[in-house]
Amino acid sequence: MTSLPAAPFGRVLTAMATAFHEDGSVDLDGTARIAAHLVDHGHDGVVVSGTTGESPTTTVAEDGQILAAVKDAVGDRAQVVAGVGTNATAHSVELARQAEKIGADGLLLVTPYYNKPSQAGVLHHFRTVAEATGVPVMLYDVPGRTATQISLETYEKAIALDTVVAVKDAVGDLARGVKIMQLGYALYSGDDVSTLGWLAHGGSGVVSVVGHVAGDQIRAMTDAFLAGDHAEALTLFTRMLPAIDAVMGVPNYGATTAKAALQLLGVLDNRFVRAPLVPLDDDEVAALRAGLVEAGLLT
Template identity: 35%
Template sequence: MITGSIVALVTPMHSDGSLDWEALDGLVEFHIKHGTDAILPVGTTGESATLSTEEHCAVIKRVVDKVAGRRPVIAGTGANSTAEAIELHQEAKQLGADAGLSVTPYYNKPPQRGLIKHFEAIAAAVDLPLWLYNVPGRTGVDMLPETVAALADVEQITAIKEATGDIDRARKVIELVGDRMAVYSGDDPTCHELILAGGKGNISVTANVAPKLMHDMCMLALDGKADEVRAMQETLAPLHAGMFCESNPVPVKWAMARMGLMKNGIRLPLVEMDVRYAPKVELAMKGLELI
């Protein structure tokens, strides 16, 4: 079982929006050097919504090849079309990913029984561990704890990224399915509380800029060191806030460019971070000696 800090990896781009393969290779090495426990390319933070299928699969392949077995790779394989999600999940298997993270179908807003059928269909079609992803703030559909419980006995469904930020909700999910699937946080500011409640780790945006700090924080939580991890999270709070001052991944890409990790390329309809937020993000980064 994967535990600890899993980076929701950005997809580096040039100023014209084309993919920056050299920077992507560098990010993989950056995360391995600084303790990230697993790497998740082409999720929401990786701008999967604006990558073509060919680009999406090429990023998975590049990351898997560059990681070369040194860390688990969980590929983003979600789509609001079940057929497309199956196709992406199958490609992830063929390309060597260790699992696929599949978000709840966005925009078309299926009912709970539709969510069950959707994920059952993916699991039945592809022999690759399937991680559920619930982020109603981005998708417009909320996968209820009872729905997660209904899916927990499906053999290929092994984990869920619970990104509501609601710790009472997370505790209920862990109570219902924690003995059958791993529960990961998808909300950096509250991830320590989810791990202290029995979660296995955090799928993190902040880890893009502070991989060692996020790894260390997850380890404290996994060790049950509640006072220490809460004090550490208080220190990290300004950085978390900075990473979400505009829509993800706008601020984190700006911060990574400021660190010299890549260029500040992003695809429409997202645009570069508004300059009025730069002092806030810079101050948070300087406070943690990231720049």
């Protein structure tokens, strides 16, 4: 039997939302409740303070409080990965060292965004942050948000760093991804609609957004595929498509749709976000609900 791909952070993770109070302050109890909901529904781990966690709007102190609250809530049952990626290397180093002190099981390190560094700059950023701690690192390649794609040459050099072990891929080039895995990376899908395709190409798992509402279904699909029941995995994936479309297929997706979905499930009693995001309006919530109902996730 072919051995399964390595999964240093588990198979099913979600880049989880951060709960806020109406005045914009962080709701640590609500955030811990989201983490517990995820771990109760098929997750091996959670990623805090990523884009879906609205990290561009949270302070260093808030990121530490969020990580500590989630570690307290689920750290004995799941891996907790801290998003430390910013477009300032010194800031990312500060976040990485804070995360290590709090006890993060991993770091998610995105390519610097907006300032569009060269590949030499990207590698320097990765090396500087990775060498600042002993915590395992998952690089994050999402050029749709950062405007910079990690080159294969940069991947080849970065894998030599002791702590760099994985990549979250939102590029979606399957052939390129196989080459990245051949370099030694565990590859995680960074786009829910691509997860089954990545599993078929040797991927390790997913860092999801739809997992906020479909964790059990993603777990079942992943387990079925890895057990060799590819037909069942495809059936489960197809059944989830309306939910994937509803959560990810609108311009204002991510934290906004995740929180509205959690509100529909009763995990949160609100869908507050921080500006410049705005909450889904009633029509958008109705469309989200319809997709979740069609996928069998709501009645």
